[in-house]
Amino acid sequence: MKRFTGQDRSITDKWRPATLAVRGGTMRSDFGETSEAIFMTSGYAYDNAEEAAARFRGDRPGMTYSRLQNPTTDMLEKRLALLEGAEAARATTTGMAAMSAALMSTLSAGDHLVAGRSLFGSCRVLVDTILPRFGIQTTTVDATDTDAWARARRPNTRAFFLETPSNPGLEVSDLRAIADIGHDAGALVIVDNAFASPIVQRPMDHGADIVAYSATKLMDGQGRVLAGAVLGSEKWMNDVYLAYARHTGPNLSPFNAWVVLKSLETLDLRVRRSCENALKVATFLEARMPRVLYPGLASHPQHALAMRQMAAGGTIVALFLDGGRPQAHGLLDALELIDISNNLGDSRSLMTHPASTTHYAVTAEVRDQMGITEGMLRLSIGLEDPQDLIDDLDQALRHIGL
Ligand SMILES: *Cc1c(COP(=O)(O)O)cnc(C)c1O
Numbered sequence: 001m002k003r004f005t006g007q008d009r010s011i012t013d014k015w016r017p018a019t020l021a022v023r024g025g026t027m028r029s030d031f032g033e034t035s036e037a038i039f040m041t042s043g044y045a046y047d048n049a050e051e052a053a054a055r056f057r058g059d060r061p062g063m064t065y066s067r068l069q070n071p072t073t074d075m076l077e078k079r080l081a082l083l084e085g086a087e088a089a090r091a092t093t094t095g096m097a098a099m100s101a102a103l104m105s106t107l108s109a110g111d112h113l114v115a116g117r118s119l120f121g122s123c124r125v126l127v128d129t130i131l132p133r134f135g136i137q138t139t140t141v142d143a144t145d146t147d148a149w150a151r152a153r154r155p156n157t158r159a160f161f162l163e164t165p166s167n168p169g170l171e172v173s174d175l176r177a178i179a180d181i182g183h184d185a186g187a188l189v190i191v192d193n194a195f196a197s198p199i200v201q202r203p204m205d206h207g208a209d210i211v212a213y214s215a216t217k218l219m220d221g222q223g224r225v226l227a228g229a230v231l232g233s234e235k236w237m238n239d240v241y242l243a244y245a246r247h248t249g250p251n252l253s254p255f256n257a258w259v260v261l262k263s264l265e266t267l268d269l270r271v272r273r274s275c276e277n278a279l280k281v282a283t284f285l286e287a288r289m290p291r292v293l294y295p296g297l298a299s300h301p302q303h304a305l306a307m308r309q310m311a312a313g314g315t316i317v318a319l320f321l322d323g324g325r326p327q328a329h330g331l332l333d334a335l336e337l338i339d340i341s342n343n344l345g346d347s348r349s350l351m352t353h354p355a356s357t358t359h360y361a362v363t364a365e366v367r368d369q370m371g372i373t374e375g376m377l378r379l380s381i382g383l384e385d386p387q388d389l390i391d392d393l394d395q396a397l398r399h400i401g402l
Contacts, residue, residue, distance in 0.1 A: 005023075005026075006023045006024050006025050006026030006027065006075070006078070006079075007025060007026070007027055007075075007078055012024055012082055015082075017083065017268065018268060020079065020082040020083055021079070021083060021264055021265055021266075021267055021268055022265045024078060024079040024082035024083065025074070025075040025076065025077070025078030025079035025080075025081075025082065025261075026075055026079075027071060027074070027075055035262070036072065036075050036258065036261055036262070037071070037072065038072050038254055038255055038258045039070055039071045039072045039254050040254055040255060041066060041070070041254075042065070042066045043064075043065055043066070044062070044063045044064060044065070052064075066251075066254065067246070067249050067251060068246060070251075070254045070257070071254075072254040072255075072257050072258050072261070073091050073251065073252055073253075073254055073257040075257075075261055076091050076252070076257040076258075076260055076261040076264075077089040077090060077091050077229075079261060079264055080229050080231060080264070081231060083198045083264065083267070084198045084202060084204065084211055084231050085198075085202055085204055085205065086204060086211065086231035086232060086233075087232070087233045087234040087237070088231065088232060088233065088234045088236075088237035088238075089229055089230065089231040089237075090229065090230050090231075090237065090241060090242070090245065090251065091215070091227060091228070091229050091251065091252035091257055091260070092227070092228035092229060092230060092245075092250045092251060092252055093226065093227070093228065093250055093251070093252055093253070093256075094214070094216065094226045094227065094228050095120075095192075095194060095212075095213060095214020095215065095216055095217070095226075095227075095228040096122050096123075096126075096214075096228070097228050097250035098212040098213060098214070098228030098229055098230045098250070099122075099123055099126060099192060099212050099228075100126055100130075100250075101230060101241065101244060101245050101248070101250045102190055102210055102212045102230050102241070103126065103131065103159065103161065103190070104131075104134075104244060104248075105240050105241045105243065105244035105245065106158060106159050106188055106190070106210075106240055107131065107134075107136045107158055107159060108135075108136070108158075109134055109135030109136065110135060110136075110137075110156060111136055111137070111156055111157075111158040111159075112136070112137040112138070112139070112154045112156045112157045112158065113127065113131065113136060113137070113138045113139070113157070113158065113159050113160075113161060114138075114139050114140075114141060114149060114152040114153065114157060114159075114160050114161070114182075114187070115127045115138060115139070115140050115141070115160070115161040115162065116140065116141065116142075116143030116161070116162035116163060116164075116166065116171075116173060117140035117141060117142060117143065117366070117369050117370065118142075118143060118163065118166035118167075118169045118171050118369070118370045118371070119161075119162075119163050119166065119167070119192070119370075120163065120167045120192065120194070120214075120358070121358050121359045121360075121361055121362055122361075123161075123163070123192065124140075124362050124366060125361060125362070127140065127161065128140070128362075128366075137154075137156070139152045140369075142369075143162045143163075143164065143166065143171060143173040143178070144171050144172065144173050144174075144301075144302060146173075146174055146177045146178060146181070149178050149181045149182070150181050153181070153185040153187070157185050157186070157187050158186075158187055158188065159182075159187050159188045159189075159190055160178060160179075160181075160182040160187050160188070160189045160190065161190045161191075161192070162178065162190075162191055162192070163191070163192040163194075163195065164191070164195075164196075164201075164309075165195045165196065165295055165306070165310075165314055165316070166195070166370070167194075167195060167316075167344075167358070167378075168316070168318055168354045168358065168359070168370075168372065168376065168378040169293070169318065169370050169371040169372065170293045170294065170295060170300070170314075170316060170318050171302070171371070172295055172300070172302035172305050172306045172309070172310075173302075174305055174309075175191065175203055175206035175207060175208060175309060176206045176207050176309075178207075179206060179207025179208055179209075180207060183207070188209045188210060188236075189207065189208045189209045189210070190208070190209065190210040190211075190212060191203040191208040191210070191211050191212070192212050192213075192214075193211050193212070193213055194213050194214040194217050194218070194345070195217075195314055195315075195316060196310060196314060197213075197217075197218040197219065197267065197271050197345075198267075199218075199267060199268050199271040199272065199311065200271060200275065200310050200311050200312050200314055201309060201310045201311065204231075206309060209232060209233070209236070210230065210231065210232040210236065211230075211231045211232070212228070212229065212230050212231070213228055213229040213230075213231075214227075214228055215227035215228050215229050215260050216228070216343070216345075217343075217344055217345030217346075218267065218270070218271055218274075218315065218345035219260050219263055219264065219267060219345075220259060220260050220263050220345075221263050221266075221267065221270050221271075221345055221346065221347060222263065222346065222347050223343055223346040223347070223348065224259055225256040225259045225260065226256070227252055227256050227257070227259075227260050228252075270347065270383060271312075271315065272312065273383055274315040274381050274382060274383060275296070275312035275313060275314060275315055276312075276386075277315075277381045277382070277383070277384075277386040277389065278294065278296070278313060278314065278315050278316070278317055278381040279294070279296045279297075279312075279313055280386040280390070281317060281379070281381055281386055281389050281390060281393065282294035282296065282297055282313070282317045283297070284390045284393070284394075285317065285319060285393065286299065288393075288394070288397055288402065289319060289320070289321070289397070289402065290320060290321065290322050291319075291320035292317065292318070292319055292320070293317070293318040293320070294313055294314075294316075294317045294318070295310065295313040295314055296312060296313020296314070297313070300313075315344075315345060315380060315381050315382075316344060316378060316379065316380055316381070317378075317379045317381065318376060318377070318378055318379070319331075319376065319377040319378075319379060320373060320375055320376050320377075321375035321376075321377070321400075321402075322375060323375060323400070324373075324374040324375045325353070325355065325356070325374040325375070327375060327400050328353050328374065328375050328376065328377050329353060329356075330399070330400045331377065331396050331397065331399070331400050332351060332352075332353060332377070334395070334396035334399035334400060335351065335392055335393075335396050336392055336395065336396075337349070337384070337388060337389065337391075337392040338350065338351050338379070338389065338392055338393070339351070340352065342357045342358050343380070344378070344380035345380060346380065346382055347382045347383040348382045348383075348384070349379065349380060349381050349382040349384055349389055350379075350380045350382070351377055351378065351379045351380070352377070352378050353376070353377055353378075354367075354372050354376060354377075354378050355367055355372050355373070355374055355376065358378075359372050
């Protein structure tokens with residue numbers, strides 16, 4: 001296989017982000033295909049027995065088995081690393097595979113984890129229920145309270161885990177301050193960046209060690225595949241992550257890797273447009289409703305921090321209705337254009353009621369901590385004309401008497 005320049009760091013280092021998104025990581029086969037090929041193969045054949053032995057010893061480059069390496073997945077991983085400014089990346093089957101593998105590979109029985117309390121529902125289950133089953137101690141803190149991270153440290157604290165902006169409460173936490181506290185304690189700082197994408201926020205620029213994604217969201221961005229990614233230093237990836245993941249197999253299939261690889265070519269265009277649309281919709285809603293949360297609005301409690309740390313306010317808006325679940329469900333049922341769906345980061349705008357869907361599995365007490373009320377709705381803004389979204393929300397709000 002010809003090594004196209006997209007894999008050569010001495011060349012890609014000179015490229016700007018828009019070029020990296022289109023050409024970073026690309027390898028071309030002898031056919032010279034312009035678009036990246038899908039290598040649907042589980043194994044690889046060797047010219048002779050010594051070649052096989054040398055690859056297994058690690059003495060010679062080359063692929064051995066698709067749980068360990070695959071050309072299509074490799075192109076995606078290289079492109080992801082370039083967009084994030086990370087040394088290394090690994091693609092996973094889902095976002096939850098990325099989160100669980102990042103945490104399980106890092107932590108052992110007897111270790112302590114501090115996590116933000118406002119997390120994606122399944123991440124909370126991982127922190128509260130699954131990790132403790134393996135003897136890992138966990139503490140959750142208000143992630144926006146920087147001092148709370150410092151107070152939660154213990155001598156055996158090995159990792160910090162947080163999400164900013166958080167799902168669905170849109171809390172924004174100070175990455176630089178939290179990373180400094182974590183590093184002081186000898187902890188690895190792991191950030192779930194699914195809500196922002198590298199276009200809106202690159203946590204490593206603010207001190208994070210590891211960035212993990214649900215690539216199902218903005219990266220695919222068209223609601224087609226489940227995927228995830230873990231990014232970090234070359235050393236952590238080899239010594240810690242792969243020591244676990246090589247043998248547990250959370251890696252992404254070549255077909256799904258190809259779908260995400262092609263989507264990254266338009267990530268910048270899509271995310272920026274969705275953020276512009278979200279700001280327009282949030283501005284409209286703020287004038288029409290009791291309470292709206294959006295990091296790009298001056299009314300957001302951490303607006304100044306958000307604007308320092310993020311390139312835009314993001315693509316998610318949270319709405320709060322006074323009439324509880326009946327009014328929230330009433331608004332959903334009155335929508336004519338926006339779909340009722342718990343997915344997010346899609347080109348279609350989607351709305352969900354977190355208390356009865358995404359955060360149904362966590363306790364009422366935890367929902368309370370996360371600011372999830374019965375009247376809360378989460379709106380993921382897509383790529384439609386923002387005026388059509390505003391018109392739909394306007395008629396649905398009238399329908400519920402607002
Ligand atoms: C969706 C999501 C996940 C889980 O990703 P999957 O691809 O659904 O497994 C994790 N964290 C956040 C913030 C998410 O939005």
